[in-house]
Amino acid sequence: MRPLLPLRLELAAARAVGRLSRLAGAGGGTTLPGKLLWKLDPRAIDRLAARLPLGSALVSATNGKTTTAALGASILGPSARLVHNRSGANLVSGVASTLLAAPRGAELGLFEVDEGALPEVAVRLRPRAVCLGNLFRDQLDRYGELELVAERWRQAVHALPAETTLVVNGDDPQVGDLARERPGAIVFGLDDPRHAQPELQHAADSKYCIRCGTPYVFAAAYVGHLGDYRCPRCGHGRPPLDVRAREIALHGLERASFELVALAGSRRIDLALPGLYNVYNALAAAALALALGSSLDDVARGLERAGAAFGRFERIAIDGRTLLMLLIKNPAGANEVVRTLVSGGAPQLAVVALNDAVADGKDVSWIWDVDFEPLLAGLDRLVATGGRAAELALRFRYGGLDPSAIEVVPDLSLALDRGLELTAAGGQLVVLPTYTAMLALRKIVAGRGYVRPYWEERAA
Numbered sequence: 011m012r013p014l015l016p017l018r019l020e021l022a023a024a025r026a027v028g029r030l031s032r033l034a035g036a037g038g039g040t041t042l043p044g045k046l047l048w049k050l051d052p053r054a055i056d057r058l059a060a061r062l063p064l065g066s067a068l069v070s071a072t073n074g075k076t077t078t079a080a081l082g083a084s085i086l087g088p089s090a091r092l093v094h095n096r097s098g099a100n101l102v103s104g105v106a107s108t109l110l111a112a113p114r115g116a117e118l119g120l121f122e123v124d125e126g127a128l129p130e131v132a133v134r135l136r137p138r139a140v141c142l143g144n145l146f147r148d149q150l151d152r153y154g155e156l157e158l159v160a161e162r163w164r165q166a167v168h169a170l171p172a173e174t175t176l177v178v179n180g181d182d183p184q185v186g187d188l189a190r191e192r193p194g195a196i197v198f199g200l201d202d203p204r205h206a207q208p209e210l211q212h213a214a215d216s217k218y219c220i221r222c223g224t225p226y227v228f229a230a231a232y233v234g235h236l237g238d239y240r241c242p243r244c245g246h247g248r249p250p251l252d253v254r255a256r257e258i259a260l261h262g263l264e265r266a267s268f269e270l271v272a273l274a275g276s277r278r279i280d281l282a283l284p285g286l287y288n289v290y291n292a293l294a295a296a297a298l299a300l301a302l303g304s305s306l307d308d309v310a311r312g313l314e315r316a317g318a319a320f321g322r323f324e325r326i327a328i329d330g331r332t333l334l335m336l337l338i339k340n341p342a343g344a345n346e347v348v349r350t351l352v353s354g355g356a357p358q359l360a361v362v363a364l365n366d367a368v369a370d371g372k373d374v375s376w377i378w379d380v381d382f383e384p385l386l387a388g389l390d391r392l393v394a395t396g397g398r399a400a401e402l403a404l405r406f407r408y409g410g411l412d413p414s415a416i417e418v419v420p421d422l423s424l425a426l427d428r429g430l431e432l433t434a435a436g437g438q439l440v441v442l443p444t445y446t447a448m449l450a451l452r453k454i455v456a457g458r459g460y461v462r463p464y465w466e467e468r469a470a
Contacts (some may be wrong), residue, residue: 015350035364041272043405045457052096054107055109055134056136062116062118062119063118064115064138065118066118066135067118067121067298068122068123068135068137068141069141070122070128070140070142070143071144071145072144072145072146072147072343073143073144073287073342074288075123076084076319077283077322078295079295079320080319081291081292081316083096083120084315085295086118086304087312088308089308092116093111093119094108094119094121095107100123100124101124101127102127105131111127118302121135125148125159125163128161128162136174138174138175139174139177139298140174140175141177141178141295141298143182143291143296144236144292145160145163145181145215145340146337146341148340148378150274160184160220164188168191176194176195176196176424177294177404179197179294180248180250180251181238182235182250183220183231186248189249196253197251198254198293198297199255200236200254200286200293203229204258205260210228210231211345211381214342215234215235215342217235218426219246220246221244222241224243224244226241228238232286232291232431233287233342240350243358244443252273253270253300254272255270255292256271258286260285262284262354263323263354265280265281265282266288267279267281268281270292270306274305274306275306276306277307277310279292280314281316282317282318282352283317284353284354285323285350295312299312307360312360319355322335325336326455327460328429328455328460330345334440334441335443336351337440337445338443338444339444340376341380344442348382352384352388353438356389357385357389358390359390359392359429359433359441360385360389360392361393361395362392362443363399363422363441363443363447363448363451364394364396364398364401365444365445366397366398369446370446380405386410392416392417393429394417394418394425396422396425403416422451423454426441426451426454
């Protein structure tokens with residue numbers, strides 16, 4: 011099929027749409043230009059990607075892809091001029107919009123990609139490297155069961171060009187197995203049983219051998235079903251690790267540190283992000299950067315200068331207080347947020363926001379699989395907000411929180427005001443939103459002048 015217009019005219023039209031979207035206040039122009047370009051000529055995305063002299067790298071996962079890509083950008087940015095979808099627009103249209111907005115002289119594309127969009131984006135961009143972090147149950151109304159996404163990923167990996175380097179999390183049974191038939195694949199994972207859970211969590215997903223269906227035996231379970239596993243019947247287990255984290259130290263809500271061990275040597279990493287799952291994100295970014303030719307010293311410097319990604323453990327100063335925003339979107343991710351919060355001292359006040367837009371997943375029953383209970387010991391007040399605030403309040407009530415400690419304020423702006431009102435001057439307000447609630451809250455805060463809109467941050 012031939013393009014309807016010359017490429018330069020297609021690009022001009024799509025860019026104009028993005029500018030109009032921003033001027034009209036309809037958004038940041040992070041998806042609409044790409045949607046138009048996709049309609050005009052799907053092959054235009056291929057040709058834009060082919061202009062990058064150093065090619066592209068893709069990052070996908072259920073949890074952590076935004077942070078992993080941000081950490082990767084911190085490592086790779088000093089040595090190559092990056093094109094990176096920092097705002098988190100990770101569907102085909104978002105990747106196309108990012109390519110449209112690429113600066114002159116851009117060399118390397120670094121794109122986080124939605125799990126469902128990965129096969130299409132991989133075909134279009136023919137990446138140099140693909141990093142796959144994890145697969146957890148998430149948005150069943152959009153993706154279906156976990157095994158369906160895993161099979162689509164398997165097909166996408168089989169279709170990758172021979173020269174593409176595959177980087178996978180060996181601690182995830184579904185993901186680690188993708189390296190088995192891929193020569194040159196790089197496998198990463200944790201190697202510090204001191205930080206394993208005492209037992210497999212209720213919200214763990216890949217509990218059964220992907221070959222024979224027998225329950226895995228876990229020598230260590232770190233986050234959900236991520237860990238050191240082996241099938242007692244057929245022997246399927248975690249593949250050998252090429253890049254690993256040892257001697258991990260978690261420092262509350264402030265940071266984490268670990269020994270990064272690779273074939274080229276080892277480095278002690280002091281990460282300005284908390285929690286075990288951010289160690290996974292840093293490890294994924296490190297393995298991807300090494301696959302792209304970065305040195306171990308470059309990796310260490312990049313990880314240590316990186317900060318929180320958009321909406322993920324992001325701190326915003328507002329009205330003499332600090333707003334700490336921690337995205338929650340599925341049981342595994344929410345459990346790790348709770349685990350990290352409690353390790354740093356459970357908050358007395360929290361604003362929790364639950365929406366059911368398409369980007370959140372219409373089915374909110376996942377909140378019943380989240381272990382919110384460890385928060386309750388220290389929680390004096392919960393402000394439940396968002397479109398499904400009532401269901402959220404009910405979940406906390408059944409969890410054991412006194413009904414008198416729960417306030418239901420569906421309007422996000424009013425809930426934020428209530429949270430700030432209850433937070434002492436100089437104090438910190440913990441906000442746990444789902445994805446669209448996070449975007450809306452950030453827009454509210456930006457409207458008050460405390461943080462730039464995300465499309466301006468992306469351009470900075």
